[in-house]
Amino acid sequence: MPESPFLVIYPERVRENYRALRAAMSAGSGTAPRIRFAVKAGPVPEIVRLLDEEGAEFDVASIGEIDLCLGLGVAVGKLCYGNPIKKAADIARAFALGVRRFAFDTEDDLLRIVEHAPGSEVECRFLAAAPESRTPFGVKFGCTPGEAFRLLVRARDLGLVVAGPYFHVGSQQLDPDAWRIGIEQAGRISEALADKEIPVTSVNIGGGLPIPYADPAPALGDIAAVINRAAAEFLSGDTGLVVEPGRALVGSAGTIHTEVVSVRTAPDGRRWVYLDVGRYNGMAETENEYIAYRFVTDRDGDPVDEAVVAGPTCDGDDVLYQRTRVLLPTTLRAGDRIRIPDTGAYTASYSSVSFNGFPPLTVHVSGD
Ligand SMILES: Cc1ncc(COP(=O)(O)O)c(C=O)c1O
Structure with a gap:
């Protein structure tokens, strides 16, 4: 027995969680979402390797997490530098390492990406009007939906490839309606972009999927059903969903x-x-x-x-x-x-x- 305290990780449980999420999100919609593991939730080499094998993409928040993934043999095309707070030097470093997908939420960060990661694909994070989650982000991240539209048009004009809008409803979100609200807002941004001839290829619906602790949490299947219904109602048929879970994949493991x-x-x-x-x-x-x-x-x-x-x-x-x-x-x-x-x-x-x-x-x- 190792010296107390210590954490034991059960990788097979991560695999089960990944497959359950993929199945729940595919049910009803017929198409599997892109699942992008938020590495910060569990930066353990065995977890990253296993999820890589399963077909996951990776949301990385820093050069450290990029190095971790690349060091484990993850293809650089599977990475998205999703932290909207990053220095110019880190963007340049990520670009030099081959990262070509970034998220941002300010004009400032957008201009840094244009300068140091030209031609990259971008998602713009907006602050969804969702109810507060158990571990909320407050207003630390995300611009208004109107600003997201403006910034994505600017991104296209400055030579970047627009992926689409992005929101995160806060971690351990217990209200499934939060995703419906975010997807409806993302749908409106996408429509406005279509009017400018900017096709949205994906909407990133972030993480936030909850797990039960001492308190219960809504079932994954129920949340997935809300997400799929909202996607069918508010997004055009060729828009893919990216889901970016951390807790839901590794919390119970x-x-x-x-x-x-x-x-x-x-x-x-x-x-x-x-x-x-x-x-x-x-x-x-x-x-x-x-x-x-x-x-x-x-x-x-x-x-x-x-x-x-x-x-x-x-x-x-x-x-x-x-x-x-x-x-x-x-x-x-x-x-x-x-x-x-x-x-x-x-x-x-x-x-x-x-x-x-x-x-x-x-x-x-x-x-x-
Ligand atoms: C950018 C980003 N994506 C995804 C996640 C994962 O969130 P969760 O663990 O609630 O699924 C986080 C968590 O902080 C995050 O910052």
């Missing part, structure tokens, strides 16, 4: 193994359980208590009571849950092992290199 460091009653009278994993070595998505992970202990079945759950560092913010109602066995004590399922997405890669001297979360790939 990982389990963190952690250990109880101590249990005490704090001066606030509440029971605090301190784990050897926290906000800085893997549990970043507990920020604002957005993602409610489940805890599995060897004492499950014993009486339970509420607990505040905290990480091991000396940082006051290294508390996983103090507002969320977490029930843990009253018998729990130092040294007990706890498993945290569904931690395959946004965990190991988020962990700090050595905050308070704690090493980053290690990753172990299961052969099962």
Whole structure:
């Protein structure tokens, strides 16, 4: 057993998730979408290799992720540099490495792409009028739909190849209607582009597909049905869909193994359980208590009571849950092992290199 804490990844589960998504999106529409894995969710070589074999494309956010994919033998044509925030030098570097597909959401970034990646294919990210997701992006990314239209016309005029509009409804999106809203808006942008004789070849409907944690999530099939209905209603028949999932492919494919460091009653009278994993070595998505992970202990079945759950560092913010109602066995004590399922997405890669001297979360790939 590796030293606690550690993350175990189950690649075969990633394969099942990929195939289930492809089947759900193909049902009803008859055409398989292009599935572009958001590498940031699980930048593990075995995952990238497996998804490459399955036929996935890859959304990369940095030169580091481009290098990871190319180093594993992924064809450069399968990459899209999808981060709208990038330096001119990084665009030039990506172009030199052979990347020819980029996303942007400002005129500034568009002009950098024109200069440093001439002739490339582009998607313009707009801010869809979708309901907030569990881990929302706010207004950090995406322009208005009107600006997306204007920028895509400008992209064509400046010699780029227009792929089409792009939106992301926020990660762990629990309302299927979010995609209908985004696709309807993308449809209007596409129609306006058609009037300018700019054919839209694809609409990128982003990631955001949710998985169940302590709370339920809508079924993939139900979301896919909403997406396919909206595509049939609002997009022209020859527009392909690109879906860009991270969490939905890798979230359920990982389990963190952690250990109880101590249990005490704090001066606030509440029971605090301190784990050897926290906000800085893997549990970043507990920020604002957005993602409610489940805890599995060897004492499950014993009486339970509420607990505040905290990480091991000396940082006051290294508390996983103090507002969320977490029930843990009253018998729990130092040294007990706890498993945290569904931690395959946004965990190991988020962990700090050595905050308070704690090493980053290690990753172990299961052969099962
Ligand atoms: C550009 C982009 N695409 C796709 C994703 C994947 O999102 P999710 O994990 O919600 O599917 C993200 C996540 O941050 C992203 O930034």
